[in-house]
Amino acid sequence: MKIIKIALMGIGRIGKIHLRNINQHFPGAAVVAVADPLYDEETFKKDHGNLFFSKDPLEAITLPGIDAVMICTPTSSHATLIEAAIKNGKHVFCEKPMDLSLERTAELVLMAKNAGVKLMLGFNRRFDPDFMKAKKSIAEGKIGEVQIVKITSRDPGLPPIDYIKNSGGLFMDMAIHDFDMARYIMGKEVVEVFSKGLVLVDEAVGEAGDIDTALTTLTFDDGTYAVIDNSRKAVYGYDQRLEIFGSAGMIQVDNNLHNHNILYNETGIHHALPLDFFMDRYAKSYLHEMDLFIDSLVNDKEMPVGGNDGLQATRIAFAAKLSMGEGRPVMLSEISLTAKQLA
Ligand SMILES: NC(=O)c1ccc[n+]([C@@H]2O[C@H](COP(=O)([O-])OP(=O)(O)OC[C@H]3O[C@@H](n4cnc5c(N)ncnc54)[C@H](O)[C@@H]3O)[C@@H](O)[C@H]2O)c1
Secondary structure, eight states, rough: OOOEEEEEEESSSHHHHHHHHHHHHHHHHHEEEEEESSSSHHHHHHHEEEEEEOOOOHHHHTTTTTOEEEEEEEEEEGGHHHHHHHTTEEEEEEESSSSSSSHHHHHHHHHHHTTTTTTEEEGGGGGGGHHHHHHHHHTTTTTOOOEEEEEEEOSSSSSOOOHHHTOHIIIIIHHHHHHHHHHHTSSEEEEEEEEEOOOOOOOHHHTTTOSSSSEEEEEEETOOOOEEEEESSOTSSEEEEEEEETEEEEEEOOOBBBBBEEEETEEEEOOOOEEEEEHHTTTHHHHHHHHHHHHHHHTTTOOOOOHHOOOOOOOHHHHHHHHHHTSSSGGGGGGHHHHHHOO
């Protein structure tokens, strides 16, 4: 059996999750090389074993036998690394977003297509078992015609302000997952975006040019809606809920809790808090997305989340920013014209 050999770029929070998942769970693939300019080789080998390591991404990408490149670096480096992988004929998995410029994102999607290279985006939430079950129930007609999707997506706390400054902003960094989820659940394209945003958590976020609280309404091509609410800080933990309302019923996906003990007493009914953050809340989704990525490479299948999905979510994020700035609903068709100004 051929083993898919992967070069991993970036061994930070998400890179560590993918490295562990691939090398412990999937005999059909292996991360054989890692590049990270901020690690030294000795520490890397102590932490992660005897894999090829370089501070130079290109050295890992061009190592003989590499089939695919997995990009888990800060967003500002994604485009350069995607391009390097494509030019060396490697398949690509990239964390979101591909780039903060829409033109560059479109260019990369086209480049991958023309090179015959597979490109997958890390929209892992699609592969959460509960969200997948919701999608399946919709497809089976269990709630009739879907009319409204409500997504609640709140982080447990602010990331460092330096991270915020380089993130592309709340819509591009955080809500982009929810924009993709809305498209995935509905199976339709967005035509209009109306967003509002505030700084309620920390003034430093505003000083960094961003918001920490947002509300977005998406209108789909058949007139139906998604409503998304985002906050960078929910004091009770990582709040990730979904409600889908249809002509014949409703589906709710509630938070995953630390445990399922429920205490009833005279002061109320008490249960555990939601899981802390993405590492534990979405642990199963990361495993499943890797399974599908590897399966697409081994069996020459289409990627489950492709370049166009990345591009569409990025367009919606641009529209959201423009809508908030101008205080009006923005047609998605406007976005290709304004992307350069916004980048
Ligand atoms: N899908 C998800 O749930 C999810 C969750 C967190 C982060 N992300 C995305 O993953 C990416 C990384 O986020 P993170 O939180 O793991 O960041 P991080 O800061 O924890 O890790 C990034 C690592 O990349 C390294 N790096 C920087 N430039 C590099 C380069 N040119 N080549 C190789 N390595 C380089 C850094 O030294 C660092 O170790 C971001 O794009 C982020 O948006 C996705």
